[in-house]
Amino acid sequence: MMRQKATVIGFSAILMWALLALMTIGSTPVPPFLLNALCFGIGGTIGLIWIGLGAGFGVLRQIPWKVYAFGTIGLFGYHALYFTAFRIAPFAETGLIAYLWPLFIVLFSGFLPGERLRTMHVIGALVAFAGAGLIVMSRDSASAASIPALGLALAFLCALAWAAYSVLSRRLGHVPTESVVVYCLLTAALSIPTHLALEETQWPQGTLGWLSVAGLGLGPVGAAFFTWDIGMKKGDIQLLGVASYAAPLLSTLALIAAGLAEAKPVLLLAALLVTLGAALAARASLTSKLRHAD
Template sequence: MPANLYALGAIALWAALASLGVSLKNVPPFLLTGLALIIGSVLALPHVVKDRRQWQVAPGTLGLGVFTLFGFHFLLFMGLRIAPAVEVNLVNYLWPLLIVVLAPLYLPGFKLRGVHVAAALVGFAGAALAILGGREPAGRAINHAGWGAGLGYLLALASAMIWANYSLQTKRAALTGKRFPTAAIGLFGLVSGLLSLLCHWALEPQVALSGRDWLLLAVMGLGPLGAAFFLWDKALKLGDARQIGILSYLTPLGSTALLMLVTGRALSWSIGLAALMIIGAALLGTRAK
């Protein structure tokens, strides 16, 4: 199905996000996000130049898009600052499960079958195995304790809920004839990027960027924080949100495996088992009518 191909394209790009983030670890998070989102918004300009109405969206739609792109990254980055990164990442990857189980609440005529729930749970178990199997060795782990870790997990959960809500709202708008142009995502990214830069100015130290940093920022902006959002939008508008949610578990698997390769760590048995679980869940979910 074309929709699943669009979703797989977005997933492939998102899988590279963590590796790019490691390569840009010298860049403060909000500066990184702000610049990448603004670079990604450039992809919409050819469509806007042809038709300015592509960016003429309802205030509520603009608010949803900006709230999602900015709120998702803001809450996730704050969670990563105060709680263990592996566990925060795992909680954040509840969003594919939320897309599957909440679909009937958002989408008219959509019913949740047992096969969807089973596939979503197996996919989440595979994602958990991939993330936990890819954690840093114990000697290099950062120790977090106290109430801060719990707050970090809550922020990660809120981030996941924001992305699931946006995804299902996008699908509902398409079903009810209130869809917004895909090019409008460029406007969402531009405004969200500016808000991120404002957070950088207020909360983070100023840094000088090298030519290598700008090159990697361009790759991140045009890929995981640019084209991926456009592909995701097309997938949701054309496909089954339940199937796309299950496919999304390929993201943490690909991200963890690529990150281990980039950092020179050997792939473990847990990554292989996680791959079997996630691919099995994806096949099960996408075959469900």
């Protein structure tokens, strides 16, 4: 698969994640780990149909169990850390720290064989992070002094976990994306006992609630992980890392369009910073490609 095509496919995951907040609100009052089980169960089931109609289930038997363990720890571990962090410290600062993962992806990518991390990649990631920070911090005015340190620490581990999962996926470029189906199903399976141990069962409310859960399972907590896998394994990993900062911007715009958030002037500055950061990263990638061609 061409690098450019894989990058576009990977970016589709970012577009789907932009709908995560909107659909999660629609799924209220379903608790996080039950929502995890439902959504990953839907995504994994759709994936099984995809495999059955395509490569066939024999492809799954060729994948080592260590790969399945890695993927499941990545998906389940990230969500467990994320949900726990926001239970302890449900503030904008927590979200900002958790959203360090695109920057970490850009930085960690420099250790991958065949990848060239340029200064402009890092600058672009920092500029885009500033834009995302404006969006996240404008949502909550809570005093930093009131935020539990444990919540912030878990948010930081959450960012490291997702960045590590994403970058290490590049080292598994020979592993077919069909493996993500098993990651999803095992994550759903692990979420069930976690839910029963920690949460009170509350099902989706009405048609909107169930449609929101179905939408999450089909998109942001389903197909997005398949397209992200392709982007991380075959696409421009630095550009995708920086472009990921478009997710909180697009997410906020979706909430505004649905009447669930207020449009603020800071959004314009945030949009400019995110766009500028992505443009800088794209320029660095193009320069690297041209020099490599020479």
